[in-house]
Amino acid sequence: MGDLEIRPATEDDVPAIVDMLADDPLGAARESPDDLSPYLAALKRLSGDPHQHLVVAVQDGRVVGTLQLTLIPGLSRKGATRSIIEAVRIHADARGGGLGSRLIEWAVDQSRREGCQLVQLTSDASRTDAHRFYERLGFTASHVGFKLAL
Template sequence: MSDLEIRPATAHDIPAIVAMLADDALGAQRESPDDLAPYLTAFAHLAQDPNQHLVVAVRDGRIVGTLQLTVIAGLSLRGTTRGLIEGVRIHADERGRGLGTQLIEWAIDEARKQDCQLVQLTSNASRADARRFYERLGFTASHVGFKLAL
Protein backbone atom coordinates (compact mmCIF):
# COMPACT_ATOMS: atom_id res chain seq x y z
CA MET A 1 0.00 0.00 0.00
CA SER A 2 2.87 2.35 -0.71
CA ASP A 3 0.60 4.38 -2.99
CA LEU A 4 -1.37 5.62 0.04
CA GLU A 5 -1.03 9.18 1.31
CA ILE A 6 -2.31 10.23 4.75
CA ARG A 7 -2.64 14.00 4.87
CA PRO A 8 -4.54 16.72 6.72
CA ALA A 9 -8.11 17.11 5.51
CA THR A 10 -9.22 20.25 3.69
CA ALA A 11 -12.64 21.80 3.31
CA HIS A 12 -12.79 20.27 -0.18
CA ASP A 13 -12.57 16.81 1.42
CA ILE A 14 -15.68 17.26 3.59
CA PRO A 15 -18.19 15.74 1.11
CA ALA A 16 -16.13 12.53 0.83
CA ILE A 17 -15.58 12.37 4.61
CA VAL A 18 -19.27 12.84 5.36
CA ALA A 19 -20.20 10.22 2.76
CA MET A 20 -17.98 7.70 4.59
CA LEU A 21 -19.43 8.71 7.97
CA ALA A 22 -22.91 8.01 6.61
CA ASP A 23 -22.04 4.74 4.87
CA ASP A 24 -23.27 2.21 7.41
CA ALA A 25 -26.42 1.48 9.41
CA LEU A 26 -25.51 3.77 12.31
CA GLY A 27 -24.11 6.58 10.19
CA ALA A 28 -27.13 6.56 7.90
CA GLN A 29 -29.28 7.40 10.94
CA ARG A 30 -27.16 10.23 12.28
CA GLU A 31 -25.37 11.90 9.37
CA SER A 32 -26.78 14.25 6.70
CA PRO A 33 -24.62 14.20 3.58
CA ASP A 34 -27.17 16.33 1.72
CA ASP A 35 -26.58 19.27 4.11
CA LEU A 36 -22.85 19.95 4.45
CA ALA A 37 -23.25 23.30 6.24
CA PRO A 38 -22.85 21.96 9.80
CA TYR A 39 -19.84 19.86 8.77
CA LEU A 40 -18.15 22.84 7.13
CA THR A 41 -18.77 24.92 10.26
CA ALA A 42 -17.29 22.18 12.42
CA PHE A 43 -14.32 21.84 10.07
CA ALA A 44 -13.61 25.58 10.36
CA HIS A 45 -13.38 25.16 14.15
CA LEU A 46 -11.20 22.06 13.85
CA ALA A 47 -8.85 23.74 11.40
CA GLN A 48 -8.15 26.54 13.91
CA ASP A 49 -7.36 24.19 16.81
CA PRO A 50 -3.80 22.81 16.88
CA ASN A 51 -4.98 19.89 19.04
CA GLN A 52 -7.26 18.60 16.28
CA HIS A 53 -5.90 16.41 13.52
CA LEU A 54 -8.50 15.46 10.93
CA VAL A 55 -6.82 13.41 8.23
CA VAL A 56 -7.76 11.60 5.07
CA ALA A 57 -6.16 8.62 3.39
CA VAL A 58 -5.86 9.14 -0.36
CA ARG A 59 -5.14 6.53 -3.03
CA ASP A 60 -4.98 7.42 -6.72
CA GLY A 61 -6.46 10.85 -6.00
CA ARG A 62 -9.50 9.35 -4.20
CA ILE A 63 -10.27 9.69 -0.49
CA VAL A 64 -10.52 6.16 0.89
CA GLY A 65 -10.33 6.69 4.66
CA THR A 66 -10.44 9.23 7.46
CA LEU A 67 -10.03 9.69 11.18
CA GLN A 68 -9.75 12.46 13.73
CA LEU A 69 -7.11 12.57 16.45
CA THR A 70 -7.67 15.00 19.33
CA VAL A 71 -4.85 15.73 21.77
CA ILE A 72 -6.17 16.28 25.30
CA ALA A 73 -4.04 17.55 28.17
CA GLY A 74 -5.12 16.30 31.57
CA LEU A 75 -4.28 16.10 35.25
CA SER A 76 -5.25 12.49 35.93
CA LEU A 77 -2.70 9.70 35.62
CA ARG A 78 0.06 12.09 36.67
CA GLY A 79 -0.73 14.70 34.06
CA THR A 80 -1.16 12.31 31.16
CA THR A 81 -1.78 13.78 27.74
CA ARG A 82 -4.14 11.58 25.73
CA GLY A 83 -4.80 11.08 22.08
CA LEU A 84 -8.49 10.50 21.38
CA ILE A 85 -9.21 8.75 18.09
CA GLU A 86 -12.65 9.30 16.59
CA GLY A 87 -14.52 9.08 13.32
CA VAL A 88 -12.49 6.22 11.87
CA ARG A 89 -13.98 5.29 8.52
CA ILE A 90 -12.77 3.29 5.56
CA HIS A 91 -14.45 3.48 2.15
CA ALA A 92 -16.57 0.34 1.61
CA ASP A 93 -14.52 -0.97 -1.31
CA GLU A 94 -11.25 -0.55 0.62
CA ARG A 95 -12.20 -2.50 3.75
CA GLY A 96 -10.23 -5.59 4.65
CA ARG A 97 -7.05 -4.46 2.86
CA GLY A 98 -5.10 -3.08 5.84
CA LEU A 99 -6.02 0.58 5.43
CA GLY A 100 -7.68 0.79 8.86
CA THR A 101 -4.52 -0.57 10.46
CA GLN A 102 -2.43 2.02 8.61
CA LEU A 103 -4.68 4.86 9.77
CA ILE A 104 -4.64 3.73 13.40
CA GLU A 105 -0.86 3.29 13.28
CA TRP A 106 -0.60 6.83 11.88
CA ALA A 107 -2.74 8.12 14.77
CA ILE A 108 -0.63 6.30 17.37
CA ASP A 109 2.61 7.62 15.84
CA GLU A 110 1.21 11.16 15.68
CA ALA A 111 0.01 10.90 19.30
CA ARG A 112 3.55 9.98 20.33
CA LYS A 113 4.90 12.99 18.40
CA GLN A 114 2.40 15.15 20.31
CA ASP A 115 3.78 13.80 23.63
CA CYS A 116 0.72 11.70 24.40
CA GLN A 117 1.22 8.87 26.86
CA LEU A 118 -2.10 7.18 26.10
CA VAL A 119 -4.31 6.67 23.07
CA GLN A 120 -7.99 5.95 23.56
CA LEU A 121 -11.09 5.52 21.45
CA THR A 122 -14.67 4.39 21.66
CA SER A 123 -16.68 2.26 19.31
CA ASN A 124 -20.41 1.76 19.28
CA ALA A 125 -21.32 -1.43 21.15
CA SER A 126 -23.13 -2.73 18.06
CA ARG A 127 -19.91 -2.68 15.98
CA ALA A 128 -18.60 -6.18 16.77
CA ASP A 129 -16.16 -6.16 13.82
CA ALA A 130 -14.69 -2.85 14.97
CA ARG A 131 -14.22 -4.19 18.49
CA ARG A 132 -12.30 -7.21 17.18
CA PHE A 133 -10.23 -4.90 14.94
CA TYR A 134 -9.20 -2.61 17.82
CA GLU A 135 -8.45 -5.55 20.12
CA ARG A 136 -6.25 -7.07 17.41
CA LEU A 137 -4.29 -3.80 17.37
CA GLY A 138 -3.69 -4.01 21.13
CA PHE A 139 -6.50 -1.85 22.49
CA THR A 140 -8.33 -3.17 25.54
CA ALA A 141 -11.97 -2.61 26.41
CA SER A 142 -11.13 -1.23 29.86
CA HIS A 143 -13.96 1.24 30.51
CA VAL A 144 -17.69 1.64 30.05
CA GLY A 145 -18.55 4.81 28.13
CA PHE A 146 -21.52 7.07 28.68
CA LYS A 147 -23.02 9.81 26.53
CA LEU A 148 -25.65 12.47 27.16
CA ALA A 149 -27.13 14.26 24.18
CA LEU A 150 -27.51 18.01 24.77
Protein backbone atom coordinates in the same frame (compact mmCIF):
# COMPACT_ATOMS: atom_id res chain seq x y z
CA MET B 1 -2.26 -1.31 -1.83
CA GLY B 2 -0.96 1.60 -3.89
CA ASP B 3 0.72 4.67 -2.49
CA LEU B 4 -1.17 6.03 0.48
CA GLU B 5 -1.05 9.62 1.68
CA ILE B 6 -2.42 10.59 5.09
CA ARG B 7 -2.92 14.33 5.26
CA PRO B 8 -5.07 17.00 6.93
CA ALA B 9 -8.61 17.16 5.58
CA THR B 10 -9.62 20.13 3.44
CA GLU B 11 -12.98 21.58 2.43
CA ASP B 12 -12.77 19.61 -0.82
CA ASP B 13 -12.61 16.38 1.22
CA VAL B 14 -15.78 17.05 3.24
CA PRO B 15 -18.27 15.40 0.84
CA ALA B 16 -16.23 12.17 0.79
CA ILE B 17 -15.80 12.21 4.57
CA VAL B 18 -19.52 12.73 5.19
CA ASP B 19 -20.39 9.99 2.71
CA MET B 20 -18.18 7.57 4.68
CA LEU B 21 -19.67 8.73 8.00
CA ALA B 22 -23.17 8.06 6.65
CA ASP B 23 -22.36 4.69 5.04
CA ASP B 24 -23.81 2.37 7.68
CA PRO B 25 -27.05 2.10 9.66
CA LEU B 26 -25.75 4.16 12.60
CA GLY B 27 -24.31 6.91 10.43
CA ALA B 28 -27.27 6.98 8.08
CA ALA B 29 -29.48 7.89 11.04
CA ARG B 30 -27.32 10.76 12.29
CA GLU B 31 -25.53 12.28 9.28
CA SER B 32 -26.89 14.61 6.58
CA PRO B 33 -24.85 14.35 3.36
CA ASP B 34 -27.35 16.63 1.58
CA ASP B 35 -26.42 19.63 3.75
CA LEU B 36 -22.66 20.05 4.16
CA SER B 37 -22.82 23.45 5.89
CA PRO B 38 -22.55 22.10 9.48
CA TYR B 39 -19.62 19.90 8.45
CA LEU B 40 -17.81 22.79 6.79
CA ALA B 41 -18.32 24.91 9.91
CA ALA B 42 -16.97 22.06 12.05
CA LEU B 43 -13.93 21.69 9.77
CA LYS B 44 -13.19 25.38 10.22
CA ARG B 45 -13.30 24.99 14.04
CA LEU B 46 -11.16 21.87 13.93
CA SER B 47 -8.60 23.40 11.58
CA GLY B 48 -8.10 26.33 13.96
CA ASP B 49 -7.42 24.09 16.97
CA PRO B 50 -3.88 22.68 17.32
CA HIS B 51 -5.24 19.85 19.49
CA GLN B 52 -7.36 18.50 16.63
CA HIS B 53 -6.21 16.44 13.66
CA LEU B 54 -8.89 15.55 11.11
CA VAL B 55 -7.11 13.54 8.45
CA VAL B 56 -7.93 11.70 5.28
CA ALA B 57 -6.24 8.75 3.64
CA VAL B 58 -5.84 9.31 -0.09
CA GLN B 59 -5.04 6.53 -2.52
CA ASP B 60 -4.79 6.99 -6.28
CA GLY B 61 -6.15 10.54 -5.86
CA ARG B 62 -9.28 9.39 -4.01
CA VAL B 63 -10.25 9.82 -0.34
CA VAL B 64 -10.61 6.28 0.98
CA GLY B 65 -10.41 6.78 4.75
CA THR B 66 -10.62 9.29 7.57
CA LEU B 67 -10.24 9.71 11.30
CA GLN B 68 -10.12 12.44 13.91
CA LEU B 69 -7.39 12.55 16.55
CA THR B 70 -7.95 14.82 19.57
CA LEU B 71 -5.23 15.67 22.09
CA ILE B 72 -6.33 16.26 25.68
CA PRO B 73 -3.86 17.63 28.23
CA GLY B 74 -4.81 16.62 31.75
CA LEU B 75 -3.89 16.43 35.41
CA SER B 76 -4.54 12.73 35.98
CA ARG B 77 -1.81 10.18 35.36
CA LYS B 78 0.79 12.70 36.59
CA GLY B 79 -0.26 15.39 34.14
CA ALA B 80 -0.40 13.09 31.14
CA THR B 81 -1.66 14.13 27.75
CA ARG B 82 -3.92 11.58 26.12
CA SER B 83 -5.30 11.31 22.63
CA ILE B 84 -8.67 10.10 21.49
CA ILE B 85 -9.26 8.50 18.10
CA GLU B 86 -12.77 9.09 16.75
CA ALA B 87 -14.78 8.72 13.55
CA VAL B 88 -12.58 6.10 11.92
CA ARG B 89 -14.07 5.26 8.55
CA ILE B 90 -12.82 3.35 5.52
CA HIS B 91 -14.61 3.54 2.18
CA ALA B 92 -16.62 0.34 1.61
CA ASP B 93 -14.61 -0.72 -1.45
CA ALA B 94 -11.26 -0.14 0.30
CA ARG B 95 -11.89 -2.31 3.38
CA GLY B 96 -9.86 -5.41 4.11
CA GLY B 97 -6.61 -4.21 2.58
CA GLY B 98 -4.85 -2.87 5.67
CA LEU B 99 -5.89 0.76 5.28
CA GLY B 100 -7.59 0.90 8.69
CA SER B 101 -4.45 -0.43 10.34
CA ARG B 102 -2.34 2.18 8.57
CA LEU B 103 -4.64 4.98 9.73
CA ILE B 104 -4.58 3.79 13.34
CA GLU B 105 -0.79 3.40 13.20
CA TRP B 106 -0.57 7.00 11.96
CA ALA B 107 -2.74 8.15 14.89
CA VAL B 108 -0.66 6.25 17.46
CA ASP B 109 2.60 7.56 15.96
CA GLN B 110 1.22 11.12 15.90
CA SER B 111 0.15 10.73 19.52
CA ARG B 112 3.72 9.75 20.44
CA ARG B 113 5.12 12.73 18.51
CA GLU B 114 2.73 14.99 20.44
CA GLY B 115 3.94 13.59 23.79
CA CYS B 116 0.84 11.58 24.67
CA GLN B 117 1.10 8.85 27.26
CA LEU B 118 -2.22 7.17 26.42
CA VAL B 119 -4.31 6.63 23.30
CA GLN B 120 -8.04 6.00 23.72
CA LEU B 121 -10.86 5.33 21.31
CA THR B 122 -14.54 4.65 21.49
CA SER B 123 -16.64 2.43 19.30
CA ASP B 124 -20.40 1.95 19.35
CA ALA B 125 -21.37 -1.19 21.28
CA SER B 126 -22.97 -2.64 18.14
CA ARG B 127 -19.75 -2.50 16.08
CA THR B 128 -18.38 -5.89 17.10
CA ASP B 129 -16.20 -6.24 13.97
CA ALA B 130 -14.54 -2.92 14.82
CA HIS B 131 -13.95 -4.11 18.39
CA ARG B 132 -12.07 -7.18 17.14
CA PHE B 133 -10.06 -4.96 14.78
CA TYR B 134 -8.98 -2.61 17.60
CA GLU B 135 -8.10 -5.53 19.86
CA ARG B 136 -5.88 -6.98 17.09
CA LEU B 137 -4.05 -3.64 17.08
CA GLY B 138 -3.37 -3.88 20.83
CA PHE B 139 -6.22 -1.85 22.30
CA THR B 140 -8.02 -3.30 25.30
CA ALA B 141 -11.68 -2.83 26.24
CA SER B 142 -11.14 -1.25 29.64
CA HIS B 143 -14.04 1.11 30.34
CA VAL B 144 -17.77 1.44 30.10
CA GLY B 145 -18.81 4.63 28.32
CA PHE B 146 -21.84 6.85 28.80
CA LYS B 147 -23.36 9.62 26.68
CA LEU B 148 -25.84 12.39 27.35
CA ALA B 149 -27.39 13.98 24.28
CA LEU B 150 -27.78 17.75 24.62
